[in-house]
Amino acid sequence: MKICQQLIQLYVNESQAESLRLTSKTYQKACNWLSEKVVVSKNLNQRQLNNLYYKELRQRFGLKSQMAQSVMKTVIASYKSAQSNGHEWSLVHYKHPSYDVVWNRDYSLNERLFSVNTLAGRIKLPFESKGMQKYFNDDWKFGTAKLVYKFNKWFLHIPMTKGIPLLKEQDVTNIVGIDLGINFLATSYDSKGKTTFFNGRKVKHKRGQFKAVRKSLQQRQTTSARKRIRAIGQRENRYVRDVNHQVTKALVERYPKGTLFVVEDLTGIRQATEKVHVKNRYVSVSWAFYQFRQLLEYKAQLYGHKVMVVSPKYTSQTCPKCGHIAKRNRNKKTHTFTCVNCSYQSNDDRIGAMNLYRKGMAYISDTVMVKV
């Protein structure tokens, strides 16, 4: 299963802009109103929220039925996300106008037009389609999108999946983001907010040793040296494979059946052969990561889990607390992450796992949690 997210710019005339403004402002107000109720009642059960607030949401804000449903989903998702980041019941405030729209219900999209329900009725808008074409002719599915207003322009964030239909909440018992790194071979972050580090230092050291021996042998041009180089290469491969087996096994056994593992698509890095500095030696790691993912996918299937592969875009630069994206957030040397916006601090491998977890969450709750 592949997922990705696209941001497209919408082209609007004055009256369309007015419809979008009115709708997204109303949506924002409704979310803030419901958020204040939820933080008091401490209830995130959709059916119960529906019984309690649906009528009032519609009357007070003049929302259509579907919009009222989406408001509840948005608020529930925000609180679940905040809680998974360790913020138990602190008030979620929606700072900017936005509007979550469900595919084929609130919006549709073809090569030319974006069509969306607003409080003033259905409107159809052209959009910047560059880079979008390939998603129309393949078997990509569009998820719940988010309409946002930024830099005096209107944008639509659209999550997309390919391969299997969008997962439903009831199919998934747990979400685990897995970040693959060097110091920690794998770092996982789960629905309970627990971080687990699978130490990779030993692996790094061992692979460095293999490399050093290989190098010294390379300087001798003898047949026996070449033979030994090959043997060492095979031993190294077996070693890494063995470690990958152990870690992926630990992961699939650790979590309950129905877990959704979220990993990065590192195939780009595999080509580029990412190099990591280890005491004046360089260790190529990319093929090991690729193998890790293959083994995880294989084992996940046996254990009744799923693996979701997402784009690695911004996973190491995004603040999981406030959503701020900045290269400066991350200090690669000290392996620390410090948000330049809200000062949130953590280990950088953990940040990666948290952000992958969030990407998984966004799918399950069927609501895109793009911070605006």
Ligand SMILES: [Zn+2]
């Ligand atoms: Zn932050």
